[in-house]
Amino acid sequence: MNYTLHQLHVFVRIAQNQSVTRAAEELNLTQPAVSIQLKNFQDQFDIPLTEVISRRIYLTDFGREVAQAAETILQAAQAINHKTLAYKGLLYGKLTLSVVSTGKYVMPYFLSGFMQQHAGIELAIDVTNRQKVVDSFANNEVDFALVSILPQHLHVNHLKLMPNKLYLLGSGQPDTAPNGNEPKLLETLPLIFREAGSGTRSMMEKFIDDHQLVVRKRLELTSNEAVKQALLAGLGYSIMPLIGLKNELLTDELRIVPLDGLPRQTTWMLIWHKDKQLSPVAKAYLTYLEANKELIIQHHFDWYERF
Incomplete structure (x- = not known):
């Protein structure tokens, strides 16, 4: 047998996730690359390591034993690396x-x-x-x-x-700036929200609740990057952190809309x-x-x- 530490590492991640796709995501590899490593590893054994049932991958009994042995080998290899660094006086x-x-x-x-x-x-x-x-x-x-x-x-x-500073932001396109700086301005604007569970969303909702506003939600997106792209496209406005918007703010692609009570800062x-x-x-x-x-x-x- 001539399997590599890399193949062992890939197989352990597949075993932990019961998914080639999720293993690939964790390893920052493509799904085909992980599938190839799994095939090359399997080719060294006469007994199946995995089986696919209803499009889901499962370990066989033999596969589970191999996965446990692989974890032990990988831990031993890591220990060798650590000992080498320790002898050199390095932090590991x-x-x-x-x-x-x-x-x-x-x-x-x-x-x-x-x-x-x-x-x-x-x-x-x-x-x-x-x-x-x-x-x-x-x-x-x-x-x-x-x-x-x-x-x-x-x-x-x-x-x-x-600091983490949150402002009301919108497109920097000419003639798109709303008029006024009272919090009630938000009731007239199409607003873009982050998803539930986001810290950015909780800060935005707290500002709205503190001022007892009734607002219109146009979009709900799952990342600040997605919100940024929606703002650049002129789809609406959002209260969001400035961090991550350096280029857009310095080139006036995005504009801070002055609003009483903002910025909120954490x-x-x-x-x-x-x-x-x-x-x-x-x-x-x-x-x-x-x-x-x-x-x-x-x-x-x-x-x-x-x-």
Whole structure:
């Protein structure tokens, strides 16, 4: 037999997900590439590893035993890598984060310098909506989470990173600016919402509720990127964070609509559970952030202070 560690890794992900498609997504590979690796792995055994029933893939009894053995082999290989790095005096291990979807415009800049300093660290980031971030955090699945609103029902420590400012935004096309700056202006505009569970949506709904407004929802979209494209197309208006809109704001493709009571401001925060025993990697990352966050903001987010 001549299987590779890569084939073992692919097979374990298929076993965990019972899906070639989901395994491909997690591995950042195409579905055909994963299918080819599975076929090449299967070709080395006379006994089937998987079976397909009603278009769903299942492990055979033999496949389950192979998957368990593969996990053991991969863990041993990782241990060898870690020992090699330890002998070199390097920091090693895994850093796991769950990040609210808008945070993808923030978090990479607070990670890149740290990762460049420590080549032995493996990074895993899950970018999703706020509810799923809170759930993964509550289930102790990650070291840290990036949020802009603290979860009230959890006991957390936090490190503030930078402000999160939300304005009413619309297309920068000429002659499209609405008149007035009273909150009731929202009742006359076609509004674009994020999906339920989004932190951006909760902030927008709180502003509407605080001013007892009756508004018209034109669209509901599942990402700030999708909302941005809808705004650029002139489909409506939305209260959303400025982060991620740098180019559109500086080139006047999008326009801030002045509205009393805006901006609403929260703070991007890295949170971790008060009772969690942080790994050496996680502790080193906190130390890095405390020493470097102001320089990171100055270097990458100087444009943000203009608004």
